[in-house]
Amino acid sequence: MDDYCGFEGARCAQDNESSLDRPALVLPLSSRHTVRMAKKKAKKAARRPAAKSRKPAPTARKAPARKSSARKSSARKASKKKSVGKPTRKAPKKAAARKAPARANRPAVKRPTATAKAGGVSDAAVTRATGKGWDHWLAVLDAFDVKSRGHAAAAAHLHTAHNLDGWWAQMVTVGYEQKRGLRAPRQKIDGFSASASRTIAAPMTTVLDAFENRVVAERWLPAGVVAHKVARPPFNNGAPTKAGSARMTWTDGSKVLSVWIADKTGKDGSPKTAVQIQHDRLPGEASCESARAMWAERLDALRAMLESIG
Secondary structure (H helix, E strand, O other): OOOOOOOOOOOOOOOOOOOOOOOOOOOOHHHHHHHHHHHHHHHHHHHOOOOOOOOOOOOOOOOOOOOOHHHHHHHHHHHHHHHOOOOOOOOOOOOOOOOOOOOOOOOOOOOOOOOOEEOOEEHHHHHHHHOOOHHHHHHHHHHHOHHHHOHHHHHHHHHHHOOOOHHHHHHHHHHHHHHOOOOOOOEEOOEEEEEEEEEEOOOHHHHHHHHHOHHHHOOOOOOOEEEEEEEOOOEEOOEEOOOEEEEEEEOOOOOEEEEEEEEOOOOOOOOOEEEEEEEEEEOOOHHHHHHHHHHHHHHHHHHHHHHHHO
């Protein structure tokens, strides 16, 4: 017999020997268990179907075929046939915008502006000196009724009730009277007045000396004019704290001249002094222009004299 190996009591025959000559080959228990498990696994594997993939591979989508031009034209004809016989609705017209009625051409209304000047004094100057402009003071004196109560009462009212000093109380009252037609231009209580001014490149003290020193004053003042009551302002660190002044008269006392002298030193320290002369008690308005021209010429002479010295 050929060699044969079995399980659980199988025999092996070799060299054609009889199976009776040798005892039966018996496998140990552990080997038998292993063989059994191997058989079971082989049977289960034979029964299982082939494994399938969980998700099928995605197939490429085909793009939808475009309609041919013949189909498009037929579709258009069909839509036209359907629309025949049906009335088409038109969109409602929008209401026309109403035009605003044309306004009549009205004249432009001018807004009231601040009074530029009164009594020969600008609005800026009276505001700097009194804290209020001409419009304010005109309204104050309108309420006071200057026409019926008089010039002196109006000036006193400004001095006591509105804290104006005597000189500005007079100037504001005169400016009001000229603005309201109660007084002619350049007219004051005691007659008419004219003024002239110049700026001189000289220290303030030098200009005051030209009024106070009679020898120097005779070199530029007209004959018969005497300067007196020259007021020198106090100085602080070499600079005047306020303006100076002088009073001049004709020797016969017929005319009075008031002088204001103010320091106008520049930022660079160069000395400058402003001088203004007001000639009062003139007989009429015609004499104002000749007096103004005469004092302008005399101040030019004073400026040439002092600037040549410096």
